[in-house]
Amino acid sequence: MKTVTLKINGTEHTAEVSPRTLLVHLIRENFSMTGTHIGCDTSSCGACTILIDGKSAKSCTILAVQADGTEIITVEGLATAEGLHPIQEGFHLNHALHCGFCTAGVMLRAVELLEKNPNPTEEEIRWGISGNLCRCTGYNNIVKAIQWASAKMQGKELPSTEPVFV
Amino acid sequence: MIPSKFQYKRAESVSDALSMMSDDAKLLAGGHSLLPAMKLRLNQPDTLIDISRIEELKSIKDEGDHIVIGAAATHHDIAHSNLVKGACSMIASGAGQIGDIQVRNAGTIGGSLAHADPAADWPALVIAAEATIRVQGQGGPRDIPAASFFTGFYETALADDEIITEIHIPKLPAGSSSTYVKFVQPASRFAIVGCAVVKNAAEGEVGNIKVAVTGVSEMAYRAHGVEDELMGQVVSDESIDRAAARATDHVDVLSDHYASEKYRKHIAQVYVRKALETLK
Numbered sequence: 033m034k035t036v037t038l039k040i041n042g043t044e045h046t047a048e049v050s051p052r053t054l055l056v057h058l059i060r061e062n063f064s065m066t067g068t069h070i071g072c073d074t075s076s077c078g079a080c081t082i083l084i085d086g087k088s089a090k091s092c093t094i095l096a097v098q099a100d101g102t103e104i105i106t107v108e109g110l111a112t113a114e115g116l117h118p119i120q121e122g123f124h125l126n127h128a129l130h131c132g133f134c135t136a137g138v139m140l141r142a143v144e145l146l147e148k149n150p151n152p153t154e155e156e157i158r159w160g161i162s163g164n165l166c167r168c169t170g171y172n173n174i175v176k177a178i179q180w181a182s183a184k185m186q187g188k189e190l191p192s193t194e195p196v197f198v
Numbered sequence: 199m200i201p202s203k204f205q206y207k208r209a210e211s212v213s214d215a216l217s218m219m220s221d222d223a224k225l226l227a228g229g230h231s232l233l234p235a236m237k238l239r240l241n242q243p244d245t246l247i248d249i250s251r252i253e254e255l256k257s258i259k260d261e262g263d264h265i266v267i268g269a270a271a272t273h274h275d276i277a278h279s280n281l282v283k284g285a286c287s288m289i290a291s292g293a294g295q296i297g298d299i300q301v302r303n304a305g306t307i308g309g310s311l312a313h314a315d316p317a318a319d320w321p322a323l324v325i326a327a328e329a330t331i332r333v334q335g336q337g338g339p340r341d342i343p344a345a346s347f348f349t350g351f352y353e354t355a356l357a358d359d360e361i362i363t364e365i366h367i368p369k370l371p372a373g374s375s376s377t378y379v380k381f382v383q384p385a386s387r388f389a390i391v392g393c394a395v396v397k398n399a400a401e402g403e404v405g406n407i408k409v410a411v412t413g414v415s416e417m418a419y420r421a422h423g424v425e426d427e428l429m430g431q432v433v434s435d436e437s438i439d440r441a442a443a444r445a446t447d448h449v450d451v452l453s454d455h456y457a458s459e460k461y462r463k464h465i466a467q468v469y470v471r472k473a474l475e476t477l478k
Contacts, residue, residue: 034206050203051203051204051205051206051246052200052201052202052203052204053200054200057200073199073237074234074237075230075234075297075300075301076385076386078298078300081300087274087303088299088300088303089300089303089304090300090301090304093229093230093233093234093304094229094233094304095206095226095229095233095246097206097208097248098226098229098248098250141299141300144299160299162298162299162387163297163298163299163300163301164298165385
């Protein structure tokens with residue numbers, strides 16, 4: 033067994049794990065944070081996306097021991113006492129989810145994307161979330177949600193949240 | 199899916215890692231080739247030696263006529279390095295086409311080369327760039343030209359007790375251009391066909407051209423037939439036609455559930471053409 037210490041959403045967590053424990057299992061099962069989902073389990077779908085030291089990563093393809101000492105943000109860490117994170121608000125107002133299975137992963141990927149590129153083009157958004165598969169929405173409302181969050185985070189005029197039929 | 203049991207050791211330096219090597223040990227860097235294979239139990243090492251925290255393996259340096267990319271540099275770091283973009287632009291643009299951003303944040307160039315997936319992007323890129331792969335064993339370092347590094351289906355010239363430490367990429371001379379284009383398997387973003395081209399042109403004629411193809415055969419290869427059709431020629435629709443037709447000369451074309459042999463051969467010709475057309 034190995035001791036792993038992680039700072040998750042600002043709080044330190046320690047666990048004794050077998051080296052073969054995957055990071056996503058440590059987060060979900062040892063630390064009971066089940067917002068991070070397991071979709072394909074083959075690093076294709078992005079449902080397990082979290083931020084490790086600020087970078088989006090697929091936690092189904094990382095060993096818990098590899099992440100020892102890192103700072104992690106999961107979906108549980110997005111909202112604050114003041115309310116939802118702009119990306120969560122954007123997803124809510126723009127109907128950017130149906131079943132919600134991919135949502136946590138897409139939002140965390142979008143958080144890193146907007147951190148590095150606060151005002152992305154639609155193409156940059158679509159390329160930026162190409163590692164996250166959504167089987168419900170067709171992505172249009174996800175793109176709108178990220179554009180909405182981008183405007184909100186920069187204090188710009190907020191785009192319409194009216195549905196667009198294509 | 200959970201890998202079978204193994205011991206985990208973290209190496210602090212290359213010599214530390216070398217001292218931990220044993221017959222049933224595997225090196226772990228980004229883990230984005232090895233862990234999926236271990237989860238499917240295709241690979242069941244006794245020991246994993248984590249080399250991802252060795253700082254000396256992560257740097258990207260300028261060494262005069264070539265750049266040196268550390269084996270544990272991530273695809274993302276390479277794609278965004280101005281040094282790499284200036285030295286040989288397809289190395290950066292190719293790195294930026296691997297997998298998706300999450301994969302590029304974790305996966306490393308050295309790990310991908312050692313894994314030698316026949317559909318990976320790096321093999322075509324390093325072969326066309328005429329890169330040199332520096333490896334370190336108990337007996338010291340040795341340099342392996344990219345052209346002789348890949349020896350078969352998931353097989354390389356790397357010995358069991360050696361670690362890839364550096365990838366040396368020659369800087370392209372002025373007037374040269376390079377490109378990498380690929381046709382992807384949409385879920386994994388592995389190449390069904392990937393084509394890397396480096397061209398030195400003099401007054402409209404092709405001087406020296408290097409074309410490498412991945413995804414098509416059991417290992418990436420240099421497409422000498424394509425090069426022969428273009429060397430010393432003016433680039434035109436006709437010369438590109440003749441060259442692209444020879445994309446799969448002398449290789450056994452793979453067939454799988456993504457692409458039959460006939461389809462893959464056709465796509466290889468289409469993507470070699472696309473690559474050549476960008477260099478007109």
